[in-house]
Amino acid sequence: QKExxxxxxxxxxxxxxIASLNCTYSDRGSQSFFWYRQYSGKSPExxxxxxxxxxxxxxxxxxxxxxxxxxxSLLIRDSQPSDSATYLCAVNQRGSQGNLIxxxxxxxxxxx
Amino acid sequence: DAGVxxxxxxxxxxxxxxxxxxxxxxxxxxxxxxxxxxxxxxPQFIFQYYEEEERQRGNFPDRFSxxxxxxxxxxxxxxxxxxxxSALYLCASSKWDLTDTQYFGPGTRLTVx
Numbered sequence: 399q400k401e402x403x404x405x406x407x408x409x410x411x412x413x414x415x416i417a418s419l420n421c422t423y424s425d426r427g428s429q430s431f432f433w434y435r436q437y438s439g440k441s442p443e444x445x446x447x448x449x450x451x452x453x454x455x456x457x458x459x460x461x462x463x464x465x466x467x468x469x470x471s472l473l474i475r476d477s478q479p480s481d482s483a484t485y486l487c488a489v490n491q492r493g494s495q496g497n498l499i500x501x502x503x504x505x506x507x508x509x510x
Numbered sequence: 511d512a513g514v515x516x517x518x519x520x521x522x523x524x525x526x527x528x529x530x531x532x533x534x535x536x537x538x539x540x541x542x543x544x545x546x547x548x549x550x551x552x553p554q555f556i557f558q559y560y561e562e563e564e565r566q567r568g569n570f571p572d573r574f575s576x577x578x579x580x581x582x583x584x585x586x587x588x589x590x591x592x593x594x595x596s597a598l599y600l601c602a603s604s605k606w607d608l609t610d611t612q613y614f615g616p617g618t619r620l621t622v623x
Contacts, residue, residue, distance in 0.1 A: 402552070430610040441600055441614040442553065486552050496543055496609035497566050500552030 400425045402489050404501035412509050417474040419485050419504050424468070427492025431463055431470045434486040436503065442486055446472060477508045512537055514603045514615035522621045523591050531586040531618045535603030541565075542584040543612060544576060545600040553600055559584050560606050588620075596622045 401424045411417045419433075430449055434442035448454045448461040448470065460473040470489075474481055484503040491497050515534045523529050535542050541560045545553035555568035559578035578584045588595055598619050602612035 432610075432612075434614075441598070441617040444611070444613055447611060488552075490610045494566060496541065496558045496604065496612070497555045497568065498543075498553075498610065498612060500545075500554070502550070502552050 400489075400491055400499050402487055402499050402501040404485075404487050404504045406502055407505040408507050409504055410507045410509060411477050413477060413479060415477050415508075417477045417481065417506055417508070419472040419474075419487075419506065421470045421472075421487030421489075421501055422468055423470070423487075423489045423499070425489065425492055425499075426465075426468065428489045429492070430490040431461070432488040432498065433459075433461060433472045434488060434500075435481075436484045436486055438483075474506075477506075479508050479510050482506055482508050514601060514613055516599075516601050516615040516618050518618060519616070520619045520621075522623065524623050525591055525593060527591050527622075528587065528589045529591060529620060531588075531599050531601075531620075532583065533586070533601030533603075533615055534581075534583045535601075536613055539603040539605055539613075540582050541604045541606045541609050542578060542582065543602040543604070543609075544584070544586045545602060545614075546570075547598040547600055547617075549597075556586070558609070560609075591622045593622050596620060 433446040446461040487501040488498040543558040544556040547553040558566040
């Protein structure tokens with residue numbers, strides 16, 4: 399059973415701080431990694447994708463991937479109260495194109 | 511550019527009934543995937559449609575079936591509803607050659623009483 403693990407939180411950070419969200423996955427053959435943001439009562443919104451080891455930056459968001467450690471993370475710089483949401487990590491399955499495996503999500507709370 | 515649309519927004523059914531949920535993908539997308547998200551959980555993959563055929567299927571019983579139409583829109587059908595089928599049903603659209611990059615619609619909240 400392929401798994402994606404996330405700390406459920408809640409993770410609480412003050413406004414302006416860096417929020418660090420982590421995710422581990424079990425399938426060594428996974429090649430595509432995604433972060434989704436989900437506000438309460440809403441559907442997931444794709445915010446980052448990463449495919450190669452290293453860092454990928456997009457505005458205040460940085461995704462980090464380490465395939466050897468089977469670890470992917472999301473950093474949110476200058477956190478804002480509007481970033482308060484549940485962040486879902488999703489990983490593809492080797493040989494199963496389009497079937498994304500999601501973690502349960504980490505709930506982030508940014509305090510003003 | 512229209513995003514992914516789903517209907518209805520909410521639905522209440524009783525055990526044993528059947529339900530049909532609908533999805534239209536983003537403009538330019540040809541692939542539709544369906545997910546079930548129970549409260550407090552991440553989405554779980556049900557199945558994926560491309561060229562009007564089911565291409566991938568997750569660990570869901572045959573009570574869950576689907577269809578894709580020539581205009582790429584899709585339906586999810588669930589028969590013999592159980593209380594445990596209560597969840598948010600999400601449609602995700604993508605291009606077949608980038609099928610892992612999926613964009614979700616607003617979802618349909620199904621409540622089974």
